[in-house]
Amino acid sequence: MVRFVSIDIGNDAIKGFLGNLENRIYIPNVIAQANDREIVEMEKNPLNALHVEITSSALKNKNGSFTVGKLASKYPNNDELTPDQDKADSDQPIVMLLTTLAYDAVNHFPEEDGIIEATYYLSSGLPLDETKKGKAKYFRKKLKTAQHEVKFLKTPSLEGKVVHIKFEQILVNTEGFAAFVDLTTNRDGSIKNEELIGKTILINDIGGLSTDSAIITAESEVDNEYSNGIKRGVSTYFDNIIRKVYTKHKYTIKSRRTLVEIITNNDPEEQYHIWVDGNRVSIKEIIDEELYVLAKEEYKLIKDMWRNVPDIRLSYQIGGGSLILKPYLSKINQTDKNYPLRFVSEDDSIWMIARAYFKILLMYLQSKGVSIEAAATKV
Ligand SMILES: Nc1ncnc2c1ncn2[C@@H]1O[C@H](COP(=O)(O)OP(=O)(O)OP(=O)(O)O)[C@@H](O)[C@H]1O
Numbered sequence: 001m002v003r004f005v006s007i008d009i010g011n012d013a014i015k016g017f018l019g020n021l022e023n024r025i026y027i028p029n030v031i032a033q034a035n036d037r038e039i040v041e042m043e044k045n046p047l048n049a050l051h052v053e054i055t056s057s058a059l060k061n062k063n064g065s066f067t068v069g070k071l072a073s074k075y076p077n078n079d080e081l082t083p084d085q086d087k088a089d090s091d092q093p094i095v096m097l098l099t100t101l102a103y104d105a106v107n108h109f110p111e112e113d114g115i116i117e118a119t120y121y122l123s124s125g126l127p128l129d130e131t132k133k134g135k136a137k138y139f140r141k142k143l144k145t146a147q148h149e150v151k152f153l154k155t156p157s158l159e160g161k162v163v164h165i166k167f168e169q170i171l172v173n174t175e176g177f178a179a180f181v182d183l184t185t186n187r188d189g190s191i192k193n194e195e196l197i198g199k200t201i202l203i204n205d206i207g208g209l210s211t212d213s214a215i216i217t218a219e220s221e222v223d224n225e226y227s228n229g230i231k232r233g234v235s236t237y238f239d240n241i242i243r244k245v246y247t248k249h250k251y252t253i254k255s256r257r258t259l260v261e262i263i264t265n266n267d268p269e270e271q272y273h274i275w276v277d278g279n280r281v282s283i284k285e286i287i288d289e290e291l292y293v294l295a296k297e298e299y300k301l302i303k304d305m306w307r308n309v310p311d312i313r314l315s316y317q318i319g320g321g322s323l324i325l326k327p328y329l330s331k332i333n334q335t336d337k338n339y340p341l342r343f344v345s346e347d348d349s350i351w352m353i354a355r356a357y358f359k360i361l362l363m364y365l366q367s368k369g370v371s372i373e374a375a376a377t378k379v
């Protein structure tokens with residue numbers, strides 16, 4: 001028996017499809033070293049209280065115990081990702097990935113003598129700058145040849161379960177190109193948005209710590225010369241805002257995520273506001289100031305792309321960062337080049353890459369003559 005999954009290992013959060021396109025998983029990309037802990041009575045959902053020991057030759061230290069996701073974000077020593085780390089070289093993406101799969105495995109593979117043996121077809125990917133450097137092969141090999149064991153420690157309802165993870169196949173895609181696949185193919189592999197085919201398209205994926213600018217040629221291939229990735233995203237600007245709000249109002253916004261909620265709140269009473277001693281205080285000026293700086297940088301990137309590749313006909317903005325920057329980018333664009341910039345829905349912005357990885361996996365299986373239903377039930 002095997003399971004088919006796609007995982008987008010985002011710097012901000014893991015997004016995945018497990019088994020099919022209806023079953024999604026989202027886990028904030030935060031880990032903290034933790035050998036032991038008390039299970040809190042209130043913890044019911046294992047996803048919010050993941051605590052694991054991982055033994056894998058893919059990890060630099062071969063073994064470690066971590067809290068993962070929401071639980072880790074409550075730990076003072078949690079690891080914040082910094083822009084200088086490559087996903088292919090770091091341990092954190094491996095910890096996130098294996099924990100996600102182990103969580104899936106306990107519900108889908110049988111347990112024998114206390115051990116769950118799980119085999120996966122995995123479709124994942126790396127940012128453009130890393131695949132350009134040839135990291136995909138290394139990343140794939142690191143996962144495919146290694147033995148991985150995930151033991152659930154103090155995780156409600158999963159404590160003591162041991163999962164052995166093995167990969168039957170691993171596809172390592174390029175994040176930006178994957179988005180193009182999602183834009184142009186339906187779930188059954190047929191073509192959608194036909195008007196995009198045969199045109200040069202720019203796809204900007206503005207993430208937490210990185211921005212990928214993929215140029216897709218008229219032949220539907222990545223333009224390796226001009227496509228580009230930079231280690232810059234919204235997270236560092238969120239940190240600046242949080243610092244400035246503290247300096248000015250002596251009020252601490254708890255996390256980047258809390259700030260995102262303040263910025264995107266649909267209630268005008270709450271949006272751009274904090275409550276200091278019960279009084280409503282606007283922080284819009286600070287937010288505008290910081291995000292405008294980032295938007296200008298991102299716009300400059302778009303301009304560079306259009307200058308280098310004048311054939312670009314459309315630019316899609318995706319990633320959580322594009323949702324945040326949409327008003328600023330649109331405003332700059334209006335007074336500057338008036339490029340045809342397209343934004344996608346909130347849901348698509350976040351899930352597009354993971355969904356693309358799943359579609360790519362389906363196409364791969366189809367090309368190999370593997371039927372997903374048959375393979376999934378074959379023991
Ligand atoms: N629904 C949402 N609305 C607005 N912003 C969001 C939403 N969901 C997430 N974000 C924010 O957008 C930012 C980028 O999220 P995204 O999931 O695209 O990054 P990522 O894929 O994890 O990072 P990277 O692509 O750099 O690896 C994060 O700071 C996140 O908090």
Ligand SMILES: [Mg+2]
Nearest residue numbers: 010011207319
């Ligand atoms: Mg991303």
